[in-house]
Amino acid sequence: MKKLGKYGKKVSCVVIGMLCAAAIGACGSTQSGSQDEKDVRNDISVYEEGADLEGTLTYGTLFIEPQTQHMIDLFMKEHPGVKIETKVVFDNDVTDEQYNEGLNTLLTELASDQRADIYDATYLPSEIKTKGSGYFEDLNQYIDADPNFNRDDYYDNILRAAEVDGKLYQIPEGFYYVMLRLNRNITDELNYEVPDEMDINDLYELYQQAKPIADDDFTIDVQNNIYVFLPMTEDRAYLKKEEVNFDSENYVDFLRKMQELYQYQPSYATHAFTDIKSFSGKSVLLNTFTNLLEGSPSGMFEETDTATKPILLKSTDGKIPFCRIGEDFSMSSGCKDKALAWEFIKFCIGQKQFEFEDANSDSYYRNFFTYGSMLNKENTRQLVAYQLENDDDTAEKWEAYNEKVSAKAFRDLQLDSILTEIRNECMEQKITPEECAKLFQQRAELYVNE
Numbered sequence: 001m002k003k004l005g006k007y008g009k010k011v012s013c014v015v016i017g018m019l020c021a022a023a024i025g026a027c028g029s030t031q032s033g034s035q036d037e038k039d040v041r042n043d044i045s046v047y048e049e050g051a052d053l054e055g056t057l058t059y060g061t062l063f064i065e066p067q068t069q070h071m072i073d074l075f076m077k078e079h080p081g082v083k084i085e086t087k088v089v090f091d092n093d094v095t096d097e098q099y100n101e102g103l104n105t106l107l108t109e110l111a112s113d114q115r116a117d118i119y120d121a122t123y124l125p126s127e128i129k130t131k132g133s134g135y136f137e138d139l140n141q142y143i144d145a146d147p148n149f150n151r152d153d154y155y156d157n158i159l160r161a162a163e164v165d166g167k168l169y170q171i172p173e174g175f176y177y178v179m180l181r182l183n184r185n186i187t188d189e190l191n192y193e194v195p196d197e198m199d200i201n202d203l204y205e206l207y208q209q210a211k212p213i214a215d216d217d218f219t220i221d222v223q224n225n226i227y228v229f230l231p232m233t234e235d236r237a238y239l240k241k242e243e244v245n246f247d248s249e250n251y252v253d254f255l256r257k258m259q260e261l262y263q264y265q266p267s268y269a270t271h272a273f274t275d276i277k278s279f280s281g282k283s284v285l286l287n288t289f290t291n292l293l294e295g296s297p298s299g300m301f302e303e304t305d306t307a308t309k310p311i312l313l314k315s316t317d318g319k320i321p322f323c324r325i326g327e328d329f330s331m332s333s334g335c336k337d338k339a340l341a342w343e344f345i346k347f348c349i350g351q352k353q354f355e356f357e358d359a360n361s362d363s364y365y366r367n368f369f370t371y372g373s374m375l376n377k378e379n380t381r382q383l384v385a386y387q388l389e390n391d392d393d394t395a396e397k398w399e400a401y402n403e404k405v406s407a408k409a410f411r412d413l414q415l416d417s418i419l420t421e422i423r424n425e426c427m428e429q430k431i432t433p434e435e436c437a438k439l440f441q442q443r444a445e446l447y448v449n450e
Contacts, residue, residue, distance in 0.1 A: 044145040045339045054081035055340045060109065060116030061327075062089045062102055062123045067173075068327055071348045078347075082340065087116050110135055110332075117335040118344065121170045121328040137331040138167040142342045149346060154375050158322060161407055171349060173326035174374040176290040177405050178229045178313040183279040183286065184306050186210045194303075197312045197320070200230055204257045207264075207285060215283040220264045225288040227262060229313060231423060235416075236407065237317045246440035250316065255426055255433035262427040279306040288313070291401065292325075301397040312401065319407030326373075349373040415447050 047053065059072065064086060072084045087109075089102040103123060109115055110124075121136070140163070143149050151159070158175050162168060180198070187194060190209050195202065203226075211218065220226055234254055238245045245251065264285075276287040277300075287307070303309045314320050329345045331338060352372030372379040380402070384395045419440055426436035 044141045046142060046146040046148075047339055047343055049148045052081065053079040053340060053343060055337045056083045056085065057118060057335075057337065057341055057344060058085045058087055058116040059118045059120075060087040060106065060332075061120035062099075062106060063091075064088050064120075065326060068120070068348070075344055075347050082344075084344065113334065115332050115334050117332055117337065117341050119330045119332060121330040122324065134333050136169040137333055137335070137338065138169065139171055139331060139342075139345070140166070140168040142331075142338075143168070146342070146346070153351070153377060154349070155377060155380075155402055155405075157403060157405055158375060161322060161405065170328035170330045171345060172324040172328055172375065173349065174324070175322040175405070176292050176325055177320060177322050177401070178233065178288060178290060179310040179401075180226070180286045180288045180313055181276055181307040181310055182206070183282065183284055184303070184308055185279055185282045186214065186285060187308060189213055189282075194308045195311060197314045199314050199316045199318075200234065200254055200257055201316060203230075203286075204261065207261060210282075210285055213282060214285070215281050217283050218264060218285070219266045219283060220261055220285045221288055222266060222284050223288065224265055226286065227258070227265060227427070229288055230258060231419075232323065233313055233315045233321050235419070236321055237315050237319070244441055244444040246444055247437050251440075252433050252437045254316065255423075255436050258423075259427055259429065259433060277304045277307045290323075291398075299391075299394065301394050312404065315407070320405045321407045322405045349375050351376050351378045415444060418443050418447065 059068075061068075069086075072086065076082055076084055089106055090098075094102065106123070110119070119136075143151065143159075155175070158172065159168060162170060162172055182192075182194065186192075187206075190206075190213070192206065192209070198206075207220065234251075238248070238251050276289045279287075289310075301310055312320050327348075329348060331341050331345065335341050350372070374380050374383070377399075380398075381395070384398050388394050388398075422431075422436055422439050422443065425431045426433060431439070
């Protein structure tokens with residue numbers, strides 16, 4: 001069954017027919033509000049600060065996250081003259097077949113004159129989102145035209161990383177990156193100098209050193225998450241624009257190392273949350289986690305008696321990838337009131353100071369309902385201050401790590417599903433790394449050229 005997950009929507013997609021219609025031209029603007037209330041730059045209209053907002057918007061998505069519905073309700077409450085209608089394909093869990101039928105429905109709608117004004121583009125294939133099909137507006141135009149939008153208020157490195165050829169078709173609601181802690185029972189015995197960042201080559205070298213001194217039941221990561229995070233981190237480097245490079249020797253080397261590390265995958269792993277700051281003995285090399293402020297993060301950047309300081313996981317090209325969380329806000333090129341749509345998107349990622357009672361009982365959504373989008377620096381600072389009880393030193397480290405993220409992780413859900421099936425055969429040694437890379441190249445080329 002398809003269902004919403006803690007880190008946004010989790011889907012196990014199968015290949016579907018791509019409905020790539022001819023490029024859609026922008027419809028004529030019927031924006032409400034007087035010209036005096038708007039600032040017009042380079043033919044892009046935006047509202048002045050404090051202007052009265054009026055009009056109707058439609059929001060299209062496969063699923064709607066609770067925090068998005070919350071933002072819609074708050075926006076309409078703050079602006080009584082605005083009505084936002086949702087066009088949601090699914091309101092509950094669905095099967096794979098139903099999911100693909102629903103996605104086809106959404107793509108058909110997107111190519112018609114019935115398309116919504118704003119979309120959550122999280123689910124859409126990258127072909128639709130990134131290849132200049134004309135489906136979505138470049139939101140950088142609105143950022144540049146809006147005197148009330150200050151890039152310095154946001155993690156601009158995340159906005160830049162979300163660009164495609166300099167154009168911003170989607171604004172991520174939030175982001176996370178991957179970190180790991182090494183087992184000090186191993187690193188101390190090896191006199192290993194703990195770095196700030198590691199890629200698969202660094203991990204592989206450490207594994208080779210650790211193996212002779214490790215316990216008999218040695219495993220790399222008790223949760224097996226590293227086998228998910230490593231490909232997620234690395235794959236983005238081999239598909240840039242329309243060029244596919246999976247059959248390169250570097251990627252074959254990556255697969256070869258992954259295949260060897262995979263031998264130390266514990267069969268009992270549950271992916272459940274474990275104590276990421278504690279190791280017993282020398283049976284486990286590392287623990288992985290994301291940068292989300294969960295549980296009790298006080299001291300999360302410090303080493304413990306048995307665990308090293310957190311280390312950023314990077315790709316072999318030196319980039320620190322981020323992964324999206326929550327929605328990807330996109331403005332349809334057929335949007336009938338683009339200035340109003342921009343105000344809503346800006347509201348969703350803007351600074352929020354909610355009362356805590358706005359939160360519901362869900363521990364994950366409580367943070368969002370209280371502090372808003374983590375793309376906004378002030379929202380993040382408020383959350384850090386609350387979670388870390390004004391631990392300024394840790395908060396500064398948190399900020400430094402956020403600012404260091406420099407590249408987006410390649411996560412096209414349709415293609416990722418195809419590659420995962422092939423990669424699993426390689427990890428289980430049913431095919432060689434060379435065969436796997438060749439299949440990756442063939443499937444990826446077919447996919448991006450469809």
